[in-house]
Amino acid sequence: MAQSKLKILILDDEPIVCKRLKPSLEKQGFEVDTFNRSFEALQAVQNTKYDIIITDLKMEGMDGMRFLQEAKKIHPDSEVIVITGFATMETAKESFKKGVFDFIAKPFNLSEIQRVVMRVEAKIRGTQG
Amino acid sequence: MRILFAGDEHPYSAFALKELTRLAMNTWADVTLLGVQAAGASPGPVAPALNLALNRYRExxxxxxxxxxxxxAMSNWQYEWSPVKENLWEERLVCKSGKKCFQVRLRTGNPAAAILNEAREDGSDLIILGCTRGTECLWAGASGVPQKVAADADCSVLLVKEDQPISRILACLDQTYISQESLEILNQMVTMHQAELEVIGVNPEGGLKKEVYTRLIEIGDYYQDRGIKINTRIIEIADLESLIAAEGQQDLLALWMGKKSILSRFFPRDWVGRLVARGQTSVLVMR
Structure with a gap:
């Protein structure tokens, strides 16, 4: 039986990041929505359950750390991957404390994020049995 | 982010390792430590001095x-097949790092080619290596290795010449395309050093080029949106070499040398090496 497509939300205030990631993840068989503003992304999370959330940290308005916290409150089993261009040891540690699946500093190759997303998928599919 | 650290047994490699460690602490990048030796340099797999250095860097x-x-942290135990000799493999229990990849590798042959091949095959985003101070830029006793790596790598390259705190980053740009990856590497360096950022527009032909000015405004807006203060100025391309030679001891010189960069179009290929050699302290070549 065909498995249903996993849904991915990408939040990054730099449109070029979303533009790069969306087609490559869609090609891998995921359903992908992208957002450049955290408030709009949070509205989407309230209406839709995303299996995987990929979020930047440094953004105007609600930052990525707060966004992932809010998103996890709504859907605790959504898996979160943090991507950041301004990485610090504190943000890395805090991200893992908040239960993110992985922390990836920019720049990254598409293959790097694809590999991480595949690991998340394996975890989710395994959990779902 | 994937970082390739190329280390030999000389002191500047220890300085470069410090930069690698600081960057890895912030970014949790996947890291490869690479040693290079001449083919047949040792009867064992690694020459003793290089082996000692790689062990020290790893620890x-x-x-x-x-x-x-x-x-x-080495927490991930798994069985892997390893070659014993031709047509014979053995299953061995190996321990790997948990959250992020850490590996030590050895290549033989021409040092610059070995480093470039490793970076290409491993998909590195940044190469870090040390070299001697001054214009000679020796690595593993050979001249020209850092220059060749900086000139020919597909990714960004950080050359560390000495152990100096960085308080200012001088980033030289021209009017052409700036890759997202180069901005991201620069941002990580600014964050790591908590350094002041000065973006210098390089004017290629004399007079104020509108495109250079426009690029500087775009860069200024980019950083303003992220709450980061930067300084900007414009210099003539003829003055670039003297600016590089006059940089301060606590400056990191960052050069945009992407495929579409006018700096790399205007200067012949060995100019990248020349600019790198002229740099007093560390030099970041951004792609």
Whole structure:
């Protein structure tokens, strides 16, 4: 039986990041929505359950750390991957404390994020049995 | 982010390792330590001096984290097939790092080619290596290795010449395309050093080029949106070499040398090496 497509939300205030990631993840068989503003992304999370959330940290308005916290409150089993261009040891540690699946500093190759997303998928599919 | 650290047994490699460690502590990048030796240099797999240096770098790097904070903690035990001799394999229990990849590798042959091949095959985003001060830029006793790596790598390259705190980053740009990856590497360096950022527009032909000015405004807006203050100025391309030679001891010189960069179009290929050699301290070549 065909498995249903996993849904991915990408939040990054730099449109070029979303533009790069969306087609490559869609090609891998995921359903992908992208957002450049955290408030709009949070509205989407309230209406839709995303299996995987990929979020930047440094953004105007609600930052990525707060966004992932809010998103996890709504859907605790959504898996979160943090991507950041301004990485610090504190943000890395805090991200893992908040239960993110992985922390990836920019720049990254598409293959790097694809590999991480595949690991998340394996975890989710395994959990779902 | 994937970082390739190329280390030999000389002191500047230890300085470069410090930069690698600081960057890895912030970014939790996947890291490869690479040693290079001449083919047939040792009857064993690694010459003793290089082996000692790589062991020291590995231990220094892995011991920089406290307890469970390390994303590189060796916690992932698994069986893997290893070659014993031709047509014979053996299953061995190996331990790998947990959250992020950490590996030590050895290549033989021409040093610059070995480093470039490793970076290409491993998909590195940044190469870090040390070299001697001054214009000679020796690596593993050979001249021209850092220059060739800086000139020919597909990714960004950080050359560390000495152990100096960085308080200012001088980033030289021209009017052409700036890759997202180069901005991201620059941002990580600014964050790591908590450094002041000065973006210098390089004017290629004399007079004020509108495109250079426009690029500087775009860069200024980019950083303003992220709450980061930067200084900007414009210089003539003829003055670039003297600016590089006059940089301060606590400056990191960052050069945009992407495929579409006018700096690399205007200057012949060996100019990248020449600019790198002229740099007093560390030099970041951004792609």
């Amino acid at each position: 220094t790097f892995l011991n920089s984290w406290e307890g469970e904070d390390s994303p590189y």
